[in-house]
Amino acid sequence: MSDNAGTSKKSSMDIASVIGLTLAVFAILGGQALEGGNVGSILQPTAALIVLGGTFGACLLQFPLSVTIASFKSIMKAFLEPKTNNGAVIQEIIRLANKARKEGVISLESDAQQITDPFLKKALTMAMDGVEPKVLRETMELEISNLEEESEEPIKFWQAAGGYSPTIGILGAVLGLIHVMENLSDPSKLGSGIAVAFVATVYGVGLANLVYLPISGKLKIKSRSHLIAKEIMLVGVISILEGENPRLIDDKLRSYLSRKEQEEQTESNTAKQRKAA
Amino acid sequence: MSDNAGTSKKSSMDIASVIGLTLAVFAILGGQALEGGNVGSILQPTAALIVLGGTFGACLLQFPLSVTIASFKSIMKAFLEPKTNNGAVIQEIIRLANKARKEGVISLESDAQQITDPFLKKALTMAMDGVEPKVLRETMELEISNLEEESEEPIKFWQAAGGYSPTIGILGAVLGLIHVMENLSDPSKLGSGIAVAFVATVYGVGLANLVYLPISGKLKIKSRSHLIAKEIMLVGVISILEGENPRLIDDKLRSYLSRKEQEEQTESNTAKQRKAA
Amino acid sequence: MSDNAGTSKKSSMDIASVIGLTLAVFAILGGQALEGGNVGSILQPTAALIVLGGTFGACLLQFPLSVTIASFKSIMKAFLEPKTNNGAVIQEIIRLANKARKEGVISLESDAQQITDPFLKKALTMAMDGVEPKVLRETMELEISNLEEESEEPIKFWQAAGGYSPTIGILGAVLGLIHVMENLSDPSKLGSGIAVAFVATVYGVGLANLVYLPISGKLKIKSRSHLIAKEIMLVGVISILEGENPRLIDDKLRSYLSRKEQEEQTESNTAKQRKAA
Amino acid sequence: MSDNAGTSKKSSMDIASVIGLTLAVFAILGGQALEGGNVGSILQPTAALIVLGGTFGACLLQFPLSVTIASFKSIMKAFLEPKTNNGAVIQEIIRLANKARKEGVISLESDAQQITDPFLKKALTMAMDGVEPKVLRETMELEISNLEEESEEPIKFWQAAGGYSPTIGILGAVLGLIHVMENLSDPSKLGSGIAVAFVATVYGVGLANLVYLPISGKLKIKSRSHLIAKEIMLVGVISILEGENPRLIDDKLRSYLSRKEQEEQTESNTAKQRKAA
């Protein structure tokens, strides 16, 4: 446990995200099939071109290229589960605190080398370098606020996509209706023409509500949990530096966990103590 | 009274919630019947599949599984009445304050064991353990902010559901209309086809406005009252620890009650005093 | 003047509210009549049932019963004019300040009994009881924040009603259209069927924009003026307690008045002084 | 310059406002004419009655009569240009500061009489009366916050009108459509009936977006510039009272100007110095 500081990104799936998207797509397509509609009739490459091209064109105009790329990468984060195990982060901090108590703060130098989380590593290395707690706190807080700002960019990107998509879907529908209206001479094609036009609305509204906006929301929740982990690391390292009692540090850090995490944490501790005994 | 600290969750119904939902459903169905419409004609399993599947698919993609489960459980809270009787909470605090005055703070140790509210129990136990008021306050305030964050999750969940539902209802209607438009050859079925398509809108708009959003609002109001109870407990325990006069504690805590609760409280006290006399 | 502290609720009408509602209703009905439409044709009990039942069902589900009742009572407040005459409040405070200067603070004991405003009475009684200014301020500020919270409840209620009403109007229209679409066999009734369906939209949009939302806005403005009166009373009583010069108190309290109120106040004072002379 | 303190309200037109409204109206009517439509066909007194009556009925119900009157008067402000020349305000303050330096603060007594701006006059008079800077600041800051609140009222009024107008336009259209639907027996009149109904939408949407909302925005911008002038006057008078160096006062006050105003100010000063030389 000591080498990953509880932030090992187990690349297991985020079950809720996978079930959610599957459920939504099946409900729409299943409903379409049950009504006797041909699923193929809602596959219109032209509508897809207009809606996707318009939406991501607008997003590229609004956001820098780097943010756009980061936002597409962040989709993975919403589906894979880089779950920040904040309980494990605390256990690692406590282990370091106990060692510092027994063998002196300077004994953590070797641990600092082995830590994989860059934030914890930087904080601990600064502490080893004799940086004052006040300066350490200021520097690492700026680091946290940088991380926060960075993690907000994809959230804003997908929110913007969720805002542009339905209106561009309507734009596509109106363009389709204009085409239909200009060719009223052949009434037999009127219905299917309108049908084609409406598909753009389906794409625009569907992508916004079933993909872009929920992904933005999930990224927000994950980013928050990630930032709390950094907060725990910062408070923990400073407490170690100030020579606080490991038990008190444990009490203090645990209050950052949600009630559910606290219970898991307690169980895990009890299990550990049993093993130790 | 002493054993439940006024937070006994009487599982009586929340009358307003029950009347509200009943009234809304009857108004819609009754209106439908009065217009001579067949109530059965707005029962379309396909539309329900699209709207419910799409909405909860989007919600699952947005929220972790644990929040989704907690949100469904919270529906019960909106209909049953775990009314936090903040007046009774104060009476219990005052009882403890009086005992502490006469028999010493340490005499509350036995009371702490019998209290069922976990928050009050923890605060009192910490006080018995000799934790300093400042530390006790910090720890319990973090506890309150944890409770607050947790209780906001279902509120946000149902708000999100209330946001997705109408747009997915419109998505279902557009899908239905596409189906109708593709089969214009048989005009006799045009009307009923459109009717079926519109049912998805009814589901989406109705569920959002008559169920999801009002439930989110009711949970918000109940959560606020619940958090005030915790606030009262915290201020109360600290006041006891600092040996304040029970009468002054009573005055201070009562200012957390709404005017209506204050009146009930006064009446109840008067009744009690009469009994005592 | 001394016995009502300027808060006598003259139950004269709020002219703007009455004119406003009358103008709106006449414009709609007059327009309908001018177009040659039958006013009777927009009186549809079924549509009213759906829109009113749905809206207040949703509101009852969202708000506690007590808030619902208080909100209906508050409609009166929007139309009758319990105008808080903040100028008169100041005059009363100055009268008390002058008396306290000449005959000592304790001489206000008899005045405290006769004051009808419960807030001013409580503040003055506390002052007579020798409560310290700091404690008095804290207690009365909690009182003000309680009053504020209470007065916000009907504002939120009517805002929520203004949010639900148009969507439920649309729900009613869609239900009506479903009914029409299912009975296309008799085209002669098509038009009137659609007409009936649209009435639900008229009710939903009309009630929200011509009644619920404006009432919510008016209550907000009145509540603000009411809370300023309490603020004036609190600052006034504390200034008296601290033995400030009545002229300085007058200057300080007048800055809470709007420019228009200040002018009226000055005129009234001049008139008074002339009488006195 | 000394007698108007730079706030002389030159009643020249606000060119942007005049061009803006003219452009908007010409674009709409010109477009209508170019399409071959009769401009007369969008002049429907009934639609105007419904939309204007409904909108201002709702506004009267929401706002007190005095605010309604003030809001109509404020339209003038949006079109005429009472441009607060903040540069001139600073020059006047500096002139007073120089005089106070040479002839003593008391020498400003005669200037105070001649100043037309009521705010500057009151501040200077208080300073002459020997009021302490701290009290002067508090009093004048309350004055500024009163002015701010007052100037926000018409902004909110036109924003509310811009919110009600489109929905009431839709209400008018639905009422018109109901009328049309009830008289389907004469299909030849169907088209023109629908046309008449749609005019209400044109009025509602057009007035909101081309008049009410832009006026609200312009008033907001003008109010901000007006309040900055008062801020400059207050800081200036206090600096004079405290005997600061006129050059330092100039530097300090100029930082309240936008970059463009600063440049104009510098040019104007240079011109003045040339004249003086």
Add this chain to the structure above:
Amino acid sequence: MSDNAGTSKKSSMDIASVIGLTLAVFAILGGQALEGGNVGSILQPTAALIVLGGTFGACLLQFPLSVTIASFKSIMKAFLEPKTNNGAVIQEIIRLANKARKEGVISLESDAQQITDPFLKKALTMAMDGVEPKVLRETMELEISNLEEESEEPIKFWQAAGGYSPTIGILGAVLGLIHVMENLSDPSKLGSGIAVAFVATVYGVGLANLVYLPISGKLKIKSRSHLIAKEIMLVGVISILEGENPRLIDDKLRSYLSRKEQEEQTESNTAKQRKAA
């Protein structure tokens, strides 16, 4: 490097903006062409007159003329890339700090003359003039807040345009439909009439979502990066004035960079040191 302080505005294109707008326009026109629609049929000067005239009429009514002109100029900023290279700004500050260390602060006088960035020049000149750090900070912070306010004006302008444009597009469509409805006598022209009417919606919705709103967003992101550069300059100059160690200044200023910029900065420094070696 010393003469431009890292703010040289390389007028290379902002690739994302160019790709974004191109993609959006091609998606819409390409989609239109693929559907077999004539691209010419969505070129309607009348619709353009109504939508553009109405939108910019409303904007002129809302904003002063100077803001309108500045907003049109700012479009260039969204497409050209005046990228504020904050890393280079820091390098320049560090160069000045090193010189000040070796040759005394006064030696920077000649550098101040050569700096092109007006903000850094003013700050350094004030420092040379012996202005106290506290006064320097206050003055330059007011300058930054002036710059911020100024850069927000075009952002608000394009946001307002993005708000007016779709509603005025709908206004144009309704006007077109009124025209069509009045001429139902010739059904053969019905379709193309409706088509023409719909083009106004395409313009209104398309310009708002593909041009106005994304440009507003891009300007916001660029303005933020520009203001951070000024912040870095201010903190840097004050640190130099207070004689801080250049290495510490470097550490402090780098925390204003995003993680990506920090990496580039480190690489660039390493490269430099190699050169120097």
